[in-house]
Amino acid sequence: MELLIDKVSKKFKDKKAVDNISLELMPGVWGLLGANGAGKTTLMRMIAGIMQPTSGQVLYDGVPIQTLGEGYRDVFGFLPQEFGFYPEFTVKDYLAYVAALKGLTERESRRRIRELLERVSLTDVYNKKIARLSGGMKRRVGIAQALLNDPEILILDEPTGGLDPGERVRFRNLLSEFAHDRIVLISTHIVPDVEYIATCHAIIRDGRLLATGTTEELVRLVEGKVWSCTIPARAVPEYESRLQIISLRNENDGSVSIRYLAENPCNDISVPSVPRLEDLYLWLFPQGGVENPKRTSRKKGGIHR
Numbered sequence: 001m002e003l004l005i006d007k008v009s010k011k012f013k014d015k016k017a018v019d020n021i022s023l024e025l026m027p028g029v030w031g032l033l034g035a036n037g038a039g040k041t042t043l044m045r046m047i048a049g050i051m052q053p054t055s056g057q058v059l060y061d062g063v064p065i066q067t068l069g070e071g072y073r074d075v076f077g078f079l080p081q082e083f084g085f086y087p088e089f090t091v092k093d094y095l096a097y098v099a100a101l102k103g104l105t106e107r108e109s110r111r112r113i114r115e116l117l118e119r120v121s122l123t124d125v126y127n128k129k130i131a132r133l134s135g136g137m138k139r140r141v142g143i144a145q146a147l148l149n150d151p152e153i154l155i156l157d158e159p160t161g162g163l164d165p166g167e168r169v170r171f172r173n174l175l176s177e178f179a180h181d182r183i184v185l186i187s188t189h190i191v192p193d194v195e196y197i198a199t200c201h202a203i204i205r206d207g208r209l210l211a212t213g214t215t216e217e218l219v220r221l222v223e224g225k226v227w228s229c230t231i232p233a234r235a236v237p238e239y240e241s242r243l244q245i246i247s248l249r250n251e252n253d254g255s256v257s258i259r260y261l262a263e264n265p266c267n268d269i270s271v272p273s274v275p276r277l278e279d280l281y282l283w284l285f286p287q288g289g290v291e292n293p294k295r296t297s298r299k300k301g302g303i304h305r
């Protein structure tokens with residue numbers, strides 16, 4: 001099973017939201033990382049077949065998805081960022097409605113809904129109106145509807161918004177389990193949500209593919225650029241003004257431990273810190289996604305320029 005994104009671009013008037021992206025997705029969990037406006041949703045819509053690329057194409061097992069029509073919808077599950085539902089629907093009615101749209105028989109539908117409600121821990125609210133559910137519960141209904149047809153390809157756009165930490169862990173485990181033999185693509189800017197479960201990540205910025213690789217491969221790109229040291233509390237504003245600080249922790253003795261990103265240590269008490277995927281993300285998106293060509297040009301390895 002293979003989903004090939006072949007030189008796909010999307011232009012809105014003079015804005016190139018997605019710019020010549022090529023990616024070969026194999027079974028496993030894929031993290032699609034990028035700041036707000038990077039082009040994640042646009043790319044996912046094209047992969048879902050609900051938006052036409054301006055150029056390029058998406059192929060499922062070598063066949064362009066447009067020509068697959070219904071056949072593609074049968075193997076596809078999608079959770080958009082904002083999923084629509086009629087507020088008067090109960091959880092059960094809504095899922096039965098989506099199951100009918102996806103062509104499940106009544107029997108299959110009943111079995112699948114029961115199974116999924118258990119997996120996403122919603123059995124207790126089976127008869128409740130969706131409008132009355134908490135944000136996290138609505139999200140889980142969205143996840144259940146995307147899984148109804150047991151899809152081979154599952155695309156989730158910012159799926160963990162509104163989930164509490166316990167729910168996030170359950171959700172991650174559910175996806176890891178589900179991804180066996182399936183392609184799961186998760187778009188997010190919450191890096192820890194995909195750091196440990198994604199087999200591979202694709203990072204996009206300004207519509208372009210910037211890097212692909214496993215967590216281990218990608219964190220190597222910021223090796224030697226993450227530092228930590230302990231400084232007096234009064235020095236924090238000065239350090240903040242000249243460094244990209246990732247975290248600050250107040251110590252019991254009144255000092256502050258900082259972790260920061262820099263090409264070189266800023267003092268002789270700094271020690272190298274083990275990099276994480278979030279550090280790479282912050283290195284690439286220092287101002288929440290503002291283009292920084294100087295930084296990009298220094299990248300090597302998995303960075304596509």
Ligand SMILES: Nc1ncnc2c1ncn2[C@@H]1O[C@H](COP(=O)(O)OP(=O)(O)OP(=O)(O)O)[C@@H](O)[C@H]1O
Nearest residue numbers: 012015016017034035036037038039040041042043
């Ligand atoms: N229908 C549209 N018409 C015009 N511009 C659009 C349209 N959809 C998206 N864009 C623009 O394309 C760019 C990419 O948007 P997109 O929603 O794909 O980004 P994103 O990475 O999903 O962002 P977020 O994380 O905020 O959802 C943005 O600059 C956005 O304003």
